[in-house]
Amino acid sequence: MGTKQRLFKYSVIKYVPDDVRDEAINVGVLLRSTEDKKFDHKVVTNFGKFRKIPDAPILKEALEKLINEYDGAESLEDMYKKMNHKIRLSIPRSMMVNNLEEDKKALFDEFVSVRDDPAKESVPDMIRQHIWDSIKSKDGATYNKPVKGKESTFVFDYYYKNGDPKFVSVMAFTSIHALNKTKAFDWSVLDIMNVHKYKIGSFLPLLVEPRGHHTGNTARGYYDQAVGILDDRGYHFSCVNGNDSWRDKVDSFLQI
Numbered sequence: 001m002g003t004k005q006r007l008f009k010y011s012v013i014k015y016v017p018d019d020v021r022d023e024a025i026n027v028g029v030l031l032r033s034t035e036d037k038k039f040d041h042k043v044v045t046n047f048g049k050f051r052k053i054p055d056a057p058i059l060k061e062a063l064e065k066l067i068n069e070y071d072g073a074e075s076l077e078d079m080y081k082k083m084n085h086k087i088r089l090s091i092p093r094s095m096m097v098n099n100l101e102e103d104k105k106a107l108f109d110e111f112v113s114v115r116d117d118p119a120k121e122s123v124p125d126m127i128r129q130h131i132w133d134s135i136k137s138k139d140g141a142t143y144n145k146p147v148k149g150k151e152s153t154f155v156f157d158y159y160y161k162n163g164d165p166k167f168v169s170v171m172a173f174t175s176i177h178a179l180n181k182t183k184a185f186d187w188s189v190l191d192i193m194n195v196h197k198y199k200i201g202s203f204l205p206l207l208v209e210p211r212g213h214h215t216g217n218t219a220r221g222y223y224d225q226a227v228g229i230l231d232d233r234g235y236h237f238s239c240v241n242g243n244d245s246w247r248d249k250v251d252s253f254l255q256i
Contacts, residue, residue: 005096007034008103011089012111013043029107030089031100040100042108 010031014024028043097103 005098006100007094008032008097008100009034009092009094010107011092013041014088014090016088024088026112027087028112029104031097031104031107032092034094040104042104042112044112 008031010029012026013028013030015027016024028041031040032038033040095103
């Protein structure tokens with residue numbers, strides 16, 4: 001006799017550091033049986049992977065209390081309404097479950113633990129290797145050296161501290177198509193100001209200049225100012241002022 005299938009609803013547990021940017025980091029999955037109304041969950045336990053989250057200890061404590069606090073909720077929708085503003089649930093979806101532990105792990109692996117997949121680990125590992133291979137001098141900082149791959153062209157930033165290169169961030173276009181779209185209106189990050197003062201998870205001020213503008217201090221009025229943020233998934237841009245049409249030329253950035 002085969003295993004009886006049961007109907008569950010599941011949501012992805014998301015951590016949202018900034019309500020304005022609304023960029024979520026997946027930290028777990030939550031399931032609720034439609035038959036006995038019992039909750040089950042799988043959340044991140046190795047917060048070393050999430051060391052870039054500024055308030056990881058608070059997040060860990062909140063997740064540990066999650067099930068006990070909301071065990072009496074009528075549904076995932078009720079729980080959604082009661083969650084802390086930094087911890088949210090995705091819209092519940094239905095699924096048929098054969099083996100709860102196996103299916104729960106499959107959901108977790110799909111939405112949360114990308115670093116546990118060796119095939120997916122190869123991308124950031126390759127980028128890091130290219131970074132170290134590309135460093136030729138220790139006299140000062142060098143920015144935006146492109147590294148071409150089969151699927152993408154990576155751009156990374158690093159700086160020097162006490163003579164040693166320090167990894168700062170990785171940017172990447174997700175496809176050659178996206179990269180080609182930018183060539184008509186190219187851009188470059190000209191400066192990362194006081195980058196050694198910023199920790200991972202902080203906002204990093206950037207000066208962005210579309211190609212074709214004059215360079216030098218006298219042309220500062222042509223620059224678009226933007227801020228980037230380092231989080232668990234990689235590097236993200238947000239234009240603050242100036243002409244932000246350059247952003248329309250970029251499909252997205254690789255999330256690692």
